[in-house]
Amino acid sequence: MDTKHTIGWNLRSLRVERGLSQERLALEAGIDRSYVGRVERGEENVTVATLEAFANVLSVGVVALFAEVDPTSGRPEPLRSGRKPKNAK
Template structure:
C-alpha cells in the first residue's frame, strides 16, 4: 500500500468510526465533498494543509492518518446512506 492508499484507508476508518458523512467531514475541513471521496480511494496527492484540516476535523493527530493498517484487516466499510451507526448522536 502506498502513502495515498494508507491515508485514504485511515481517513475512511476514522470518519466512519465518528459517524461522519463525507459531506460533513468536507464541511468541517472546508474542502469539497467529492475530494474527500477521491482521497479515501487513494486517488489524490493531498497537501499538508489539507491533511492538517482533515485531522483537525476528525480530532486526531496527523500521524493517525498514516498508521499502517494490519495486513489482514478488511477494507473499512462506508456509512450506510442516511444512517448513523448505533450510539452516534
C-alpha cells in the same frame, strides 16, 4: 499499500468511526466533498494543509492518517445510508 492508499484507508476508517459522512467531513474541513472521496480512494496527493484540516475535524493528530494498515483487516465499512433517525421525545 502505498502512502496515498494508507492515508485514504485511515481517513475513511476514522471518519466512519466518528459517524461522519464525506459531506460533513468536507464541510467542516472546508474541502470539496468529491475531493474527500478521491482521497479515500487513494487517487489524490494530499497537501499538509489538507491533512491538518482532516485531522482537526477528526480530533486526531496528523500522524494517525499515516498509521500502518493491518493487511488482514477488511476494507473499512461505509456508513449506513440515509438520514439518521430523529430522537423520540
